[in-house]
Amino acid sequence: MHAITIPEPGGPEALVWAEVPDPEPGEGEVLVDVAAAGVNRADLLQRQGRYDPPPGTSPYPGLECAGRVAAVGSGVSGWAVGDEVCALLAGGGYAEKVAVPSGQLLPVPKGVDLVTAAGLPEVTCTVWSNVFMVAHLRPGETLLVHGGSSGIGTMAIQLAKAVGARVAVTAGSSQKLARCAELGADILIDYREQDFVEELRTATDGRGADVILDIIGAGYLRDNVRALAVNGRLAVIGLQGGTKGELNLAALLAKRAAVTATSLRGRPASEKAAIVAAVREHVWPLLDDGRVRPVLDRTLPVRDAPQAHRVLEESGHVGKVILTV
Known part of the structure; x- marks a missing residue:
């Protein structure tokens, strides 16, 4: 088969379409003929040599895909050759075939x-596991989403609104905020022009956010704690603003608040399966009846993966970027 490889870490030009060995489905695995793959910021880090795949997994980038089942390994039930599927991956989505638990x-x-579905597994699993399984967002509470126009953000807005929460977002332009409003966001904050803590406090009568979904990390740690409501929960899922910050424990104690940080890629298959099962139970019905919809910025051929990475690096997109195979 062919896949996007990374012979040497570097810029987008480091991504090379090359012939590689076909994967074989092991016990409990399914082989998928890939139709499309979602592009995520973790892929950029892998390309740069800063985020290696877990041991024993595919060396190629791509944390989600969609396609058709080509073969079924031993011990697998519930799936058959020809089924149209999408999949959460530890890697290998930028390829013609991938083996998946x-x-x-x-x-x-x-x-x-099928192409649009490739952008669903990573965002739905990330949002559901963090906002609902870890932070336990409840109806009537306020969720603050940093990067509201991202793939993660556009899904978080819709899922929070579907359960009856109020949603605040930050984004870097009026155009992006307008798209967030179309998806249901209630509080719109331009982080380039406004102090998100003060804007949030004003909009919530001083209460703040019950849950914050954060892709920035260290750069927002202090202000995120300030923005939390009493009994608030901060879920850190990204490190775009750095890895080390100062945490004011006194402020955290005063609010009886919690800070968590999670990632999906390195989890054991059993944990991923539990998250995927929860997403299928709670999120898939919302997608099936149209209450939640995927937001697609653009599609590009897989050979144009370097251009897809440039799009993410420039941060001008809204929703998901998809590679078609």
Whole structure:
């Protein structure tokens, strides 16, 4: 088969379409003929040599894909050759074929085409596991989403609104904020022009956010704690603003608040399967009936993966960027 490889870490030009050995499905795995793969910021880090795949997994980038089942390994039930699926991966999505643990497969939702479905597994699993399984967002609470126009952000807005929460977002332009408003965001904050803590406090009568979903990390740590409501929960899922920050424990104690940090890629297959099962139970019905919809910025051929990475680095996109195979 062919796949996007990374012979040497570097810029987007480090991504090379090359012939590589075909994967073989092991016990409990399914082989998928890939139709499309989602592009995520973790892929950029892998390309730069800063985020290696877990041991024993595919060396090629791509944390989610969609396609058709080509073969089923021993011990697999519930899936058959020809099924249209999307999948959460530890790597290998930028390729013609990928082997996937069967617990990380999802059916393509009703009304969603196969290419668009490639952008669903990573965002739905990230948002559901952090906002709902860890931070336990409840109806009537306020969720603050940093990067509201990103793939993660556009899904978080919709899922929070679906359960009856109020949503605040930060984004870097009026155009991006307008898109967030179309998806249901209630509080719109331009982080380039406004202090998100003060804007949030004003909009919530001084209460703050019950849950914050943060892609920035160290750069926002202090202000995120300031922005939390009493009993608030901060979920850190990205490090775009650095890895080391100062945490004011006194402020955290005063609010009886919590800070968590999680990632998906390195989790054991059993944990990923539990998250995928929860997403299928709670999120897939919302997609099936159209209450939640994937937001797609653009599609590019997989050979144009370098251009897809440039799009993410420039941060002008809204929603997901997809590579078609």
